[in-house]
Amino acid sequence: MSFYYTEEQELFRKSLQDFLKKEILPNIDQWEEERQTPRFAWQKFGDMGFLGVDVSEEYGGSGLDFGYHAIMAEELGKTRSGGFGAAIMGHVSLAMVYLERFAGHEIKQKYLPKSCTGEWIGCLAVTEPHAGSDVAGIQTKAVRDGDYYIINGSKTFITNGVYSDYLIVAAKTNPEMKSGGISLIVVDRDTEGVSATKLKKLGWHASDTGEIALQDVRVPVTNLIGDENMGFYYIMQNFALERLVLSLSATTACEDALGYTLQYMNERKAFGRKINKFQVLRHRIAQLATEVERMKIFNHNIVKAYSEGQMVVKECAMAKLMATELSDKVMTECLQCFGGYGFMEEYKIARMFRDSRLGTIGGGTSEIMCEIIAKMVMDDVNY
Amino acid sequence: MYFKEEHHLFRQSLRAFLDKEVMPHIDQWEKQGYVDRSIWKKLGDMGFLGIDYAEEYGGSASDFMYTAILFEEVSRCNSGGFAGVVVSDVGLSMPYIRNFGNDELKKEYLTKSVAGDIYGCLAITEPNAGSNVAGIRTKAVRDGDHYIVNGSKTYITGGVHSDYIVAAVRTGDEGSSGISLLVIDRELEGVSAKTLDKMGFHASDTAEIFFDNVKVPASKLIGDENMGFYYIMQNFALERLAMALCWQASCEDAIAYTLQFMNDREAFGRPINKFQVLRHRIAQLASEVERIKIFNYNVARAYGDGEMVTKECAMAKLMATELGDRVMTECLQCFGGAGYMEEYKIARMFRDSRVGRIAGGSSEIMCELIAKMTVDAVGY
Numbered sequence: 001m002s003f004y005y006t007e008e009q010e011l012f013r014k015s016l017q018d019f020l021k022k023e024i025l026p027n028i029d030q031w032e033e034e035r036q037t038p039r040f041a042w043q044k045f046g047d048m049g050f051l052g053v054d055v056s057e058e059y060g061g062s063g064l065d066f067g068y069h070a071i072m073a074e075e076l077g078k079t080r081s082g083g084f085g086a087a088i089m090g091h092v093s094l095a096m097v098y099l100e101r102f103a104g105h106e107i108k109q110k111y112l113p114k115s116c117t118g119e120w121i122g123c124l125a126v127t128e129p130h131a132g133s134d135v136a137g138i139q140t141k142a143v144r145d146g147d148y149y150i151i152n153g154s155k156t157f158i159t160n161g162v163y164s165d166y167l168i169v170a171a172k173t174n175p176e177m178k179s180g181g182i183s184l185i186v187v188d189r190d191t192e193g194v195s196a197t198k199l200k201k202l203g204w205h206a207s208d209t210g211e212i213a214l215q216d217v218r219v220p221v222t223n224l225i226g227d228e229n230m231g232f233y234y235i236m237q238n239f240a241l242e243r244l245v246l247s248l249s250a251t252t253a254c255e256d257a258l259g260y261t262l263q264y265m266n267e268r269k270a271f272g273r274k275i276n277k278f279q280v281l282r283h284r285i286a287q288l289a290t291e292v293e294r295m296k297i298f299n300h301n302i303v304k305a306y307s308e309g310q311m312v313v314k315e316c317a318m319a320k321l322m323a324t325e326l327s328d329k330v331m332t333e334c335l336q337c338f339g340g341y342g343f344m345e346e347y348k349i350a351r352m353f354r355d356s357r358l359g360t361i362g363g364g365t366s367e368i369m370c371e372i373i374a375k376m377v378m379d380d381v382n383y
Numbered sequence: 384m385y386f387k388e389e390h391h392l393f394r395q396s397l398r399a400f401l402d403k404e405v406m407p408h409i410d411q412w413e414k415q416g417y418v419d420r421s422i423w424k425k426l427g428d429m430g431f432l433g434i435d436y437a438e439e440y441g442g443s444a445s446d447f448m449y450t451a452i453l454f455e456e457v458s459r460c461n462s463g464g465f466a467g468v469v470v471s472d473v474g475l476s477m478p479y480i481r482n483f484g485n486d487e488l489k490k491e492y493l494t495k496s497v498a499g500d501i502y503g504c505l506a507i508t509e510p511n512a513g514s515n516v517a518g519i520r521t522k523a524v525r526d527g528d529h530y531i532v533n534g535s536k537t538y539i540t541g542g543v544h545s546d547y548i549v550a551a552v553r554t555g556d557e558g559s560s561g562i563s564l565l566v567i568d569r570e571l572e573g574v575s576a577k578t579l580d581k582m583g584f585h586a587s588d589t590a591e592i593f594f595d596n597v598k599v600p601a602s603k604l605i606g607d608e609n610m611g612f613y614y615i616m617q618n619f620a621l622e623r624l625a626m627a628l629c630w631q632a633s634c635e636d637a638i639a640y641t642l643q644f645m646n647d648r649e650a651f652g653r654p655i656n657k658f659q660v661l662r663h664r665i666a667q668l669a670s671e672v673e674r675i676k677i678f679n680y681n682v683a684r685a686y687g688d689g690e691m692v693t694k695e696c697a698m699a700k701l702m703a704t705e706l707g708d709r710v711m712t713e714c715l716q717c718f719g720g721a722g723y724m725e726e727y728k729i730a731r732m733f734r735d736s737r738v739g740r741i742a743g744g745s746s747e748i749m750c751e752l753i754a755k756m757t758v759d760a761v762g763y
Contacts, residue, residue, distance in 0.1 A: 003384070003684065262758060276758050286753035290698040297681045298674040304384065318670035373666035378642060378656050 004300040005067060012053075013071045019048055020079060028081045031206040032351065035198070036163060037087040039121070046118025051092055055100050060113035066307040069093070070248055077249030078256040080348045082355030083206030085249055090159035090207070091115070093245045094238075095122025098168050098184060102226040102234045107186060111166060123160035125212055126170040126235060128153065133368040135170070135235055136179035140214060142171035144221070149173070149185060151193075151217040157362075161210025162196045165189050169214065170235065173228050182231035186223040193217035203354035236383065239364065240313050243320035244306060246363045248299050250323040250356070254292045254330040257352050258285065261334040264347075268339075281337060288330050295323050313383040314376045321369035324359030331356040385680040386448060393445075394452045400429055401460055409462045409586065413731070416578060417544055417588035418468050427499020432473060436481060440493040447687030450474070451680070454625050455632035461728045463735030464586030466629050471540040471587075472496065474625040475618075476503030476549045479564060483606035483614045492547060492566060501546035503566075506536035506592055507615060513538075514748040516551065516615055517559040521594060523552035525601065530554070530565060532573075532597040538742075542590025543576045545569065550594075555609045562611035566603040573597035583734035616763070619744065620696040624686055626743045627679050627699035630707040630736070634672045637732050638665065641714040644727070648719075661717060668710050675703050693763040694756040701749035704739030711736040 005013075023044050031037050045051050053068040055061025062068075072092065076085035096115050099108055099122075114120040131137035140153025151171055155161070167187045174181030187194060194217055196210040226234060262285065265276035275281060302315045331353040335342035342349050360366045375381040386394075404425050412418050426432050434449040436442025453473065457466040480492050480503075495501045512518035521534025532552055536542070548567045555561025567574060573595040578588050606614060642665070645656035655661060682695045711733040715722040722729050740746045755761040 003681070258757075265758070282754035282758055283747070283750040285758055286750040287701075289757045290702055290753055293695070293698055294674060294678040294702055297678045301384065301677045301681070315673070318673055321667070322670055322674060367663070370663040370666040373670060374662035377669045378645075378662060378665060 009067050016075050036208045042118035052116030060116035070303040073245040073248040074252045077252035081206045083204035086159050086207040094124035120165040123164040125155040125158045125167045127157050133364045140171045148218045151214045155212040158210050162198050162208040179232040184225040184231040240316040242363050243316040247319035247323035250327040250359050251295045257334045261337050317369045317372045327356045397456050412586040423499040433497030441497040451683040454628040458629040458632040459636045462586045464584040467587040468541040472502040475505040479549050503547045504541040504545040506539045506548050506550040508538050514744045521552045530599045532594040536592040539590045543588035559612040564605040564611040622743050623696040623700035627703035630703040634710040637714045641717050697749045697752045707736040707739045
């Protein structure tokens with residue numbers, strides 16, 4: 001019952017699945033333990049051509065449509081490691097997308113080919129200790145000094161924030177203007193004055209999430225992405241994609257959790273019969289499977305519309321809101337079906353549960369999604 | 384993605400028709416407890432009853448998405464009862480004759496149904512057998528060229544005023560393998576019906592029907608004898624999809640109606656649509672309605688393409704009707720005291736929604752079905 005993906009896209013999915021199974025899944029536990037994904041993981045993704053799947057061929061990509069990008073988000077959602085998925089997608093959907101969409105030829109030429117091969121890893125640095133979804137409130141400043149910007153400030157909760165090679169930093173270039181005064185600047189990791197500390201988190205252990213300090217960092221003005229003071233607009237544009245990607249991953253994680261739980265329920269016995277014969281649990285699974293199926297169709301519908309170039313700001317916010325809320329529900333109930341084992345790290349449902357919890361916060365909280373949706377539904381505002 | 388330009392035009396003309404010919408009478412129909420007969424002829428004249436039916440019976444043989452539009456739009460008339468009787472004719476009764484009936488039955492009943500000269504109802508449920516169809520007791524005993532039918536049916540939408548009854552009867556052994564479907568004309572001796580007093584769906588003449596030695600010609604058998612259970616299971620998918628579409632459209636309608644009220648109504652010096660708690664509630668509900676709508680359209684399209692969507696129809700019905708109750712509860716809340724008054728239609732929408740989780744197989748039955756298909760990997 002799917003009208004969304006083409007045969008070629010499904011073949012791509014299959015090869016990605018095979019790759020993940022062979023090269024990635026056997027290592028996940030170790031990476032979770034080490035609290036970081038090693039560089040060779042990106043390189044392997046790059047070797048297979050996955051990182052630049054929808055980047056134009058001129059800059060080292062395959063020039064395919066967004067559907068492929070979406071499939072990657074979906075398959076990474078099923079690796080039972082939110083942190084690993086975030087490490088890859090943080091590079092692809094957050095860092096690379098800004099370069100591909102808004103940067104000039106020179107920046108693209110310098111950063112994109114190496115990003116496609118996985119030689120370089122990027123991160124997106126917008127959030128600050130005092131400004132999350134309220135992007136207009138950021139305080140990091142970039143002051144023009146001849147052919148350079150001098151950047152000062154701090155960023156936090158940055159995925160790939162510690163080990164990445166370059167940072168796409170949102171900074172105020174005109175503090176007088178509120179949201180209008182923000183620009184996006186590419187900052188190389190090895191520039192003097194850039195430092196980062198790794199944050200300890202509830203979940204997403206395979207991702208290095210960092211706090212970044214920028215102290216008198218001198219960056220050539222040629223590293224400006226797009227036009228000066230247009231950063232807020234770029235960020236808002238890309239938020240739709242970020243939310244869609246989060247929704248896709250959250251939904252496939254739910255699918256995966258249900259499959260995993262059904263398998264367990266078929267093996268586990270209690271009171272003389274398999275626990276998948278107890279009506280209360282059966283109905284719970286039926287409800288969740290229904291919600292996940294519905295969510296999946298909604299997502300796919302948006303992927304298609306997005307690929308066709310439609311503005312789907314509202315729909316992406318809706319998808320992100322519902323998929324991440326659903327994921328918390330699914331993980332909670334699935335873990336419950338495992339009983340005591342659900343609380344043990346031996347069963348991956350424990351990790352899936354804690355990794356899910358970020359969903360309703362990262363990429364704009366559920367409350368922020370509601371604010372956006374309310375404006376569009378109730379006040380006839382358009383984005 | 385689901386509708387072409389022609390579909391939109393069809394929706395517009397249907398909407399214009401409903402605004403002119405139905406909306407002005409709804410309150411009266413709700414009050415009298417049934418829909419005026421004259422509406423069938425009008426619907427038939429406009430071709431709305433035959434969109435999904437072959438041209439030889441006067442239909443336009445259009446794709447299923449037109450029928451989906453019909454189900455949606457009749458559900459935007461502030462009366463679950465009106466939508467109920469239309470769907471019970473077009474989506475519940477006529478399909479059995481079209482899908483499983485012989486040429487003679489089709490010619491006799493479909494042509495007139497498409498024209499709106501007659502309309503039908505579907506009678507399966509009995510006082511002691513609802514979703515458990517295999518447990519029905521109404522008996523049809525063969526007597527020469529006739530069946531003699533005895534028994535009773537209940538909760539039958541359109542059960543008092545419809546012209547013919549597609550009835551599930553027992554012609555064979557106990558259980559699912561002994562059930563057949565008969566077309567029983569209202570005028571036959573021994574058929575009687577009593578309107579039931581209901582909490583909502585007031586414009587529907589929902590009935591208890593009695594068969595007392597009713598002599599039905601054997602030629603009125605739909606399809607083969609003792610195959611009724613199979614036919615019913617097949618058409619349940621459509622019934623559930625129809626309900627999902629109806630409830631989703633009602634939800635959309637209720638939210639639009641509520642937004643209008645919230646824009647006009649002031650409290651503490653500002654329109655109530657400025658209060659954040661209410662805004663977020665609406666945002667959540669609007670998101671869920673949007674999602675179920677896309678899901679329904681997707682299922683409708685697959686159904687129209689001839690795919691087996693038993694599981695998906697059950698899912699759609701489960702989710703849409705549960706959402707219906709939630710949406711109506713929260714929307715009514717936004718109206719405050721006015722929501723409790725019959726002057727505002729949200730009160731009716733609220734009570735009409737409640738039957739969604741019961742009719743056409745309860746939510747619990749949907750879960751049983753879905754669980755079998757997902758947990759036990761059973762295929763239907």
